[in-house]
Amino acid sequence: MSAGKTSSPPSVAQSTSGQIHDLLMGRIQRGELGQDVRLVDTAVAAEFGVSRMPARDALMRLAHEGYLEPTTRGFMLPRLDHQEILEIFDLRRLLEPRAAAMAALNLSDEELKALDDIQAEAHAAMAAEDIERLHRACEIFRNSWIASVPNVSLRKALQRYMTQVQAVRLMTFADQANHPLIVAGNTQLYQAFCRRDAVAAGDRILRFVFEGEAAYLQAHEEIRNQTATSSAQAG
Amino acid sequence: MSAGKTSSPPSVAQSTSGQIHDLLMGRIQRGELGQDVRLVDTAVAAEFGVSRMPARDALMRLAHEGYLEPTTRGFMLPRLDHQEILEIFDLRRLLEPRAAAMAALNLSDEELKALDDIQAEAHAAMAAEDIERLHRACEIFRNSWIASVPNVSLRKALQRYMTQVQAVRLMTFADQANHPLIVAGNTQLYQAFCRRDAVAAGDRILRFVFEGEAAYLQAHEEIRNQTATSSAQAG
C-alpha cells in the first residue's frame, strides 16, 4: 500500500491536471526549463490541447510544491538564494544519513542491481565527458535508493528539496574535477548498500553532503569573482 | 525578509481561495473538524458566498499540503495510520533537536516573554483540568518557538506534520497523567531557551519526542485492548 501516491516515479495520473503536473515536473527535474522561461497557464493549456483549468491547477500545484515560483506574469523556476541553499545542506545533513541507513536495510537485490547498472552508466558518461548524461545518471541513482526508504514521511521530506539538490549539482558539475569524487562517492554508497552496512551508508552520505556543500561554496565563490570582475570592467 | 511567506501565522491572504485556505486550516489546526466531517467544495463555497472554484482550490491545496485527504466524496481529515505515526516520531527525532537548538539561539526577548505567558496559560488550564484549553496552549507554545527557527526549509519541514502532532497529542491528552509531564517539559524547554542553551534545548525536545511516543504507544495499546474486548463481547 501507499506506493503509488508519491511523486518521483510519475505513475499513471488520473486527471488531466495530474498528467500535466507530472509532465511538467519531469521537465523541471530533467533541467529542460531555462532559468528565464515563463510558464503561463494559457500557453500550457494550448500545448496540451485542454482548457486553462487543468493547466492552471498543475502550475499552482507545482508552485506550492516548491518546483516553480509564481510571479505576477507566469510561473518561473525558483531563483536559488545562497542562504536558502546553505539551509538545505543543513537539512540534508539531518535527514539523509538516517534515510541511507534505512535504505541499506531495505534495498532488494533487484534494486541493488539497478543501482549497479546506473553506476556503470555514470562511469561511461564520465569517461565520455558527457555532463548531461552524468547528471541524469546521478539523479537516477539518487532517486533509486531514496525510493526504497521505507519511512514514507521521511521520503517525502527528501523529495521536497530534490530540485534544489539537482540545481546545485548542475552548478558543481561545471567543474569536471568534481566528477570522479561524485562517482566514487556513489560507488562507496552502493558498496555499503550491498553489505547492508547501514552505518557506513549513513556516514558516506553525510560526507557526500559535506563535499557537495564545499563544491557548491567553491563554485559560488568563482561565480562571485567573475561577476565582480565583469562589473568592474563595465563600470 | 522572508517572514511573510510562511503559513503558520496566516497573514493577510490575497485571493479568496487563499483566505478560505487559511480559514479552513485554522479550523483543522484547532481541531474544529470531526473525524467524520466531509468537506465538499459546493458546501464550502456556499458557506463563504463564493463560487466553487476558490473553494475547490483551497481544498485541493490543503489536501496537497497533507492537511486533508481527498476521497471520492469530499475531503476528510487524514486517517492516522499507526505505522505512519511511528514514522513521524522518527522524523521528529531527526529534525526537532536541531530546530530547538537554533530557536534557542534566535528567540527574541519578546518571543520569550510570549512563551512565558502561554506557559502560564497552560498551567492554569492544567489546574482547571480543561483539556481543550491545555491543548490549545501547547499548540501555541510549539508554534511560537518553531516560528523563530531561522532555517526556512527546516521550519517548513516541521510544519508539514503539525496536524499529525496535534492529533497524536489529542490522543495522549485523554490520560490526565500526561498533563504534568507535558507542561513540565515545556517549562524546561522554555528555561533552556532563556539560557540560550542550544544543547539543553535540543536534548529536552528529543526527550520530549521519546516521551510523546511512549505516551502514544500506551494510548494506542489501551484502545486496542478496548476494541478487542468489545469485539469479543460482540462476537
Next chain:
DNA sequence: GTGGAATTATTCGTATACAGTTTTTCAGAT
C-alpha cells in the same frame, strides 16, 4: 532624443455551465 502619461495587451482570479462518474435511494420482485 527623453521623460512621462495614456493606452493596449497579457495574465490572473473567479463565475457559471456541462459532462462523466459514483453513490444513494427507492420501487418492485422474490
Next chain:
DNA sequence: ATCTGAAAAACTGTATACGAATAATTCCAC
C-alpha cells in the same frame, strides 16, 4: 423482510467567459 436493479442525486473534473489588475507599449510634450 431482503435482495436486485434502475432512477435520481451528488460530486468531480473540465470548458468557457468575464472583470480586474498589472506589465508592456505607444504617443506626446519638452
